[in-house]
Amino acid sequence: MRCGLMNNHASRFGSVLSFSFEIKHAESNSLARVGTINTPNGAIQTPAFIPVGTKATVKSVLPEAMADLGAQALLSNAYHLYLQPGPDVLDEAGGLGKFMNWPGPTFTDSGGFQVLSLGVGFKKVLAMDAQTFRRDDVIAGNKDRLAHVDDEGVTFKSHLDGSMHRFTPEVSMQVQHQIGADIMFAFDECTTLHNTRPYQELAMDRTYAWAIRCLDEHKRLTESRIGKPYQALFGVIQGAQYEDLRKKAAADLGGMESDGQSFDGFGIGGALDKGQLGTIISWVNEILPEDKPRHLLGIGAPEDLFVGVENGCDTFDCVLASRIARTSAVYTMEGRFNLSNSRFKRDFNPIDSECDCYTCTRYTRAYMHHVFRGKEIVSATLATIHNERFIVRLVDQMRQALLDGNFAEMKQQFLGRYTHRSGQARD
Ligand SMILES: [Zn+2]
Numbered sequence: 001m002r003c004g005l006m007n008n009h010a011s012r013f014g015s016v017l018s019f020s021f022e023i024k025h026a027e028s029n030s031l032a033r034v035g036t037i038n039t040p041n042g043a044i045q046t047p048a049f050i051p052v053g054t055k056a057t058v059k060s061v062l063p064e065a066m067a068d069l070g071a072q073a074l075l076s077n078a079y080h081l082y083l084q085p086g087p088d089v090l091d092e093a094g095g096l097g098k099f100m101n102w103p104g105p106t107f108t109d110s111g112g113f114q115v116l117s118l119g120v121g122f123k124k125v126l127a128m129d130a131q132t133f134r135r136d137d138v139i140a141g142n143k144d145r146l147a148h149v150d151d152e153g154v155t156f157k158s159h160l161d162g163s164m165h166r167f168t169p170e171v172s173m174q175v176q177h178q179i180g181a182d183i184m185f186a187f188d189e190c191t192t193l194h195n196t197r198p199y200q201e202l203a204m205d206r207t208y209a210w211a212i213r214c215l216d217e218h219k220r221l222t223e224s225r226i227g228k229p230y231q232a233l234f235g236v237i238q239g240a241q242y243e244d245l246r247k248k249a250a251a252d253l254g255g256m257e258s259d260g261q262s263f264d265g266f267g268i269g270g271a272l273d274k275g276q277l278g279t280i281i282s283w284v285n286e287i288l289p290e291d292k293p294r295h296l297l298g299i300g301a302p303e304d305l306f307v308g309v310e311n312g313c314d315t316f317d318c319v320l321a322s323r324i325a326r327t328s329a330v331y332t333m334e335g336r337f338n339l340s341n342s343r344f345k346r347d348f349n350p351i352d353s354e355c356d357c358y359t360c361t362r363y364t365r366a367y368m369h370h371v372f373r374g375k376e377i378v379s380a381t382l383a384t385i386h387n388e389r390f391i392v393r394l395v396d397q398m399r400q401a402l403l404d405g406n407f408a409e410m411k412q413q414f415l416g417r418y419t420h421r422s423g424q425a426r427d
Contacts, residue, residue: 019232019264021293025403031285031312034402037293039105039182040229041097044072046314049395051388055080056100059322060380063102069389074102075317078176079111083158087178095180108181110172113190115147115156169213177221185267186214188236193271200240207238212258219261232264237284241273250287265293278307285312302394302418306411309398321391325383328372331390335419344369357389
């Protein structure tokens with residue numbers, strides 16, 4: 001799995017012209033299922049974890065290494081790529097995958113979450129404990145707001161140079177079509193757990209209206225861009241922690257059709273109360289059409305991935321695996337720890353003795369400790385490879401356990417050893 005990578009890579013991903021989803025196995029006692037998402041740039045075996053390359057790169061790691069560690073697809077962000085280098089540059093390059101030398105499937109997040117984060121000062125933390133966090137953990141004061149929402153769209157200030165921009169559902173679709181990912185998300189209004197109930201209702205109505213506008217613009221762009229591979233569009237289910245709002249959003253978007261165009265799949269978005277994660281996901285997935293894929297946005301801690309899979313989500317993305325790796329934090333079967341801790345100075349074991357990644361099969365904790373303490377650039381590369389492999393492999397193991405009929409045992413065994421609880425994040 002290590003040499004001659006690009007050749008294997010290209011043939012492994014294969015090629016189909018359009019988008020489809022096929023369910024191979026569905027559990028009888030839960031919403032979990034195993035399937036295949038086919039895209040013009042290759043197939044994704046689900047459930048699958050999709051690593052994040054926010055700005056068309058997984059920070060510090062080459063795409064060949066991402067393929068080598070088992071990544072089946074990568075997710076980038078439309079907001080960041082819109083600001084820099086600009087979607088026209090990606091279009092001219094032949095699309096996101098070509099631009100970043102990734103021959104497999106790609107996703108783009110719509111930019112809605114990012115521009116709205118500027119508005120409310122989210123700390124980009126999605127799954128949170130509603131019992132213990134305070135309002136000022138997630139809501140910035142008015143003076144700090146960099147975005148304003150109205151019924152037509154969002155006006156925001158670039159975090160790069162302070163210039164003013166405006167995203168509407170139409171602009172988001174145009175930007176994502178130019179970026180050219182295989183799977184795109186509709187532009188939605190993302191709220192926090194602490195917005196008031198009336199505001200959540202208002203945001204839901206907006207997301208509904210924006211979803212129709214996204215479908216219409218997506219259809220128009222698809223028809224006008226003849227000769228390009230089909231890009232799939234996923235609707236995003238909001239509704240925060242409210243059962244009636246989540247169910248209404250799932251029913252509305254699940255059945256939504258405009259001029260013959262419907263969503264190809266769905267994203268479950270918004271702030272999620274960690275204690276209720278499974279409940280909220282099941283409300284939505286019991287209603288969404290069974291034959292379309294469901295992506296859980298921004299969730300990727302090991303314990304939450306089990307909850308997502310058993311409640312019927314097919315794909316996941318989260319920036320945490322790479323973000324925490326750069327601070328020397330690593331996932332292992334025994335939980336999460338920091339390699340810069342002095343207890344690793346003379347520890348000549350791999351990061352995780354059960355891990356088969358490039359890093360664990362070649363380097364020791366002592367070496368990792370040394371490169372982190374010395375602030376060597378390779379520390380980020382080696383730790384990111386390990387963390388991404390750990391999460392990708394864990395979800396692969398869940399998929400195999402579903403096929404083997406022992407998901408519950410596998411979950412119990414894993415969680416019995418792995419106890420660390422951490423947050424989730426979109427980027
Ligand atoms: Zn490893």
